[in-house]
Amino acid sequence: xxxxxxxxxxxxxxxxxxxxxxxxxxxxxxxxxxxxxxxxxxxxxxxxxxxxxxxxxxxxxxxxxxxxxxxxxxxxxxxxxxxxxxxxxxxxxxxxxxxxxxxxxxxxxxxxxxxxxxxxxxxxxxxxxxxxxxxxxxxxxxxxxxxxxxxxxxxxxxxxxxxxxxxxxxxxxxxxxxxxxxxxxxxxxxxxxxxxxxxxxxxxxxxxxxxxxxxxxxxxxxxxxxxxxxxxxxxxxxxxxxxxxxxxxxxxxxxxxxxxxxxxxxxxxxxxxxxxxxxxxxxxxxxxxxxxxxxxxxxxxxxxxxxxxxxxxxxxxxxxxxxxxxxxxxxxxxxxxxxxxxxxxxxxxxxxxxxxxxxxxxxxxxxxxxxxxxxxxxxxxxxxxxxxxxxxxx
Ligand SMILES: *Cc1c(COP(=O)(O)O)cnc(C)c1O
Ligand SMILES: [Zn+2]
Numbered sequence: 001x002x003x004x005x006x007x008x009x010x011x012x013x014x015x016x017x018x019x020x021x022x023x024x025x026x027x028x029x030x031x032x033x034x035x036x037x038x039x040x041x042x043x044x045x046x047x048x049x050x051x052x053x054x055x056x057x058x059x060x061x062x063x064x065x066x067x068x069x070x071x072x073x074x075x076x077x078x079x080x081x082x083x084x085x086x087x088x089x090x091x092x093x094x095x096x097x098x099x100x101x102x103x104x105x106x107x108x109x110x111x112x113x114x115x116x117x118x119x120x121x122x123x124x125x126x127x128x129x130x131x132x133x134x135x136x137x138x139x140x141x142x143x144x145x146x147x148x149x150x151x152x153x154x155x156x157x158x159x160x161x162x163x164x165x166x167x168x169x170x171x172x173x174x175x176x177x178x179x180x181x182x183x184x185x186x187x188x189x190x191x192x193x194x195x196x197x198x199x200x201x202x203x204x205x206x207x208x209x210x211x212x213x214x215x216x217x218x219x220x221x222x223x224x225x226x227x228x229x230x231x232x233x234x235x236x237x238x239x240x241x242x243x244x245x246x247x248x249x250x251x252x253x254x255x256x257x258x259x260x261x262x263x264x265x266x267x268x269x270x271x272x273x274x275x276x277x278x279x280x281x282x283x284x285x286x287x288x289x290x291x292x293x294x295x296x297x298x299x300x301x302x303x304x305x306x307x308x309x310x311x312x313x314x315x316x317x318x319x320x321x322x323x324x325x326x327x328x329x330x331x332x333x334x335x336x337x338x339x340x341x342x343x344x345x346x347x348x349x350x351x352x353x354x355x356x357x358x359x360x361x362x363x364x365x366x367x368x369x370x371x372x373x374x375x376x377x378x379x380x381x382x383x384x385x386x387x388x389x390x391x392x393x394x
Contacts, residue, residue: 001058002035005195008294018059019111021181021194029294032058032195036241042210050099050203056237057103057199062110065135069098070203074211074357079325082355083341084215086208089330089363093155095284096204096227096361097127100197105131107196108188114138117180118190119173121223121284122152123362128190129159140164140180140187142173149283149331149367169278171289174224192226193291201227205234208357215248216354221336221361222252222261222307223285225296231359232299248357250300252307253340255280255333258287259309261296266308271297281312281370284333284362310339318342319364320374329364329371337361 005014009028014020016032023030036056045052049070054061072090077083088096105128108116117140118128125141125148132139141156145165156163166173174191181189192198204227208215214235220228228250235247254262258278264271275288290296300307310318315332318339322328330338337358344350364371381389 001037001055003033003058005030006033008298016058018107018196021189021196027182029193029292030195031295032199034058034237036237040241040243042243050102050200053203053206056206057203059103059107059196059199060110061106063106064102065105065109065131066102067092067098067130067134069102070207072207074208075326075328077326080345080352082352084212084355084357085322085326085328085338086204086357086359087328087330088204088359088361089334093123093126093130094151094363094366095123095127096201096359097123098131099203100192100200100226100230101127101131101190103200104188104190104194104197105135105137108137109135111188113186113188115140115187116190117142117177117187119143119170119177120148121170121286122148123284123366124190125161126152126155126159129156129161132161133159138162142166142176144168144170144173147283147286149369151366151368170287171278174289174291191291192224198226198230198233201230202234202237204359205231205238209235209238209244212355212357214244214246215357217251217350217356218248219251219253219337219340219356219358221282221285221333221359222254222296223258223287223290223333225252225261225290225292227359227361228252229292229295229299232303236302247303250303250305251340251344252296252300252305253336254307254309255282255285255315255336256309256311258285260288261290261293262307262309264297265300265306280315282315282331282333282336283367284331285336308340308343310336310343314339314343316370316373319370322360323364323374328360330360331362331364331366332370334360334362
């Protein structure tokens with residue numbers, strides 16, 4: 001595949017070399033700029049999931065480490081005619097992180113690494129631990145102590161990662177990983193500043209395209225801000241291959257207590273003001289210094305999109321509505337996409353005649369405590385009178 005790497009900070013360009021993760025000159029974020037193969041068509045593709053799109057993924061893979069991730073359902077809303085939910089909770093470890101992890105771990109193995117590391121609010125940890133185990137690699141996970149949803153922590157334990165806990169927020173965990181990566185060259189970093197991970201995540205766009213063509217809007221919950229860029233990158237590459245003639249508007253949603261990118265858009269700033277102590281029930285997007293903010297702003301601006309924030313109440317309410325009106329269980333960070341949709345529809349900033357896809361990034365089971373906050377009728381019954389109780393309840 002034709003292409004090159006370009007540093008978003010200093011502008012330096014490099015050939016597409018898989019062992020480059022950050023800019024060798026300045027340490028900045030690298031973009032993988034690709035020209036899809038000439039004459040590429042979807043009709044020639046075989047298989048399902050992320051590796052169906054191998055011809056569109058940069059890099060060479062001696063060994064592919066996969067759990068058959070991707071190929072997630074695009075579920076039509078039963079309440080809004082033109083709305084769809086891309087249910088990434090159906091991935092092998094329950095979040096979209098698996099799409100990037102299969103590519104990053106396959107890269108690590110192909111390059112000969114034996115040890116991987118990731119900072120995480122939880123889902124990257126679960127995914128990294130699973131794929132590292134499958135590949136036979138040792139994994140170190142850096143977590144903000146006490147701030148990780150129990151389902152995600154339990155997964156990392158089950159898959160056998162070594163868990164390093166730091167006092168403080170995710171952002172501190174992330175800077176610890178940066179330090180580890182820069183000082184010990186033997187560890188392969190699995191966070192989304194690693195552009196190879198985003199190569200896997202961009203396949204969300206390809207699957208949406210194969211299901212319904214190009215939507216008008218794609219709404220994405222934003223934490224470290226890699227995914228919104230990755231999805232935009234996927235659509236952009238289809239456009240440069242001449243397969244589609246426009247890209248969807250990318251709409252980012254953040255939680256009010258962790259909304260540096262949304263605030264930058266609201267205030268018309270070129271760069272976000274970072275948040276020192278991010279707070280939200282949506283732990284997967286409780287991030288104050290999104291490492292990929294430059295990529296996200298590029299994707300949002302280039303697609304004529306924008307970013308908004310929603311409150312924790314709006315998030316939990318959207319989580320319940322998704323479950324109770326659509327039958328879909330998504331974790332709070334994912335429900336933020338639906339909360340954003342409802343808010344935009346309510347404020348008439350989104351036209352419901354337009355085709356909109358919401359990315360439901362992770363499964364409800366990830367965070368049982370958040371689910372259990374919903375109210376439900378629970379009645380202690382005497383089995384002998386259960387019929388009367390039910391009749392009385394109808
Ligand atoms: C990682 C994650 C996000 C945020 O994705 P970014 O690429 O960091 O913006 C959102 N929701 C869930 C469930 C996640 O695991
Ligand atoms: Zn640079």
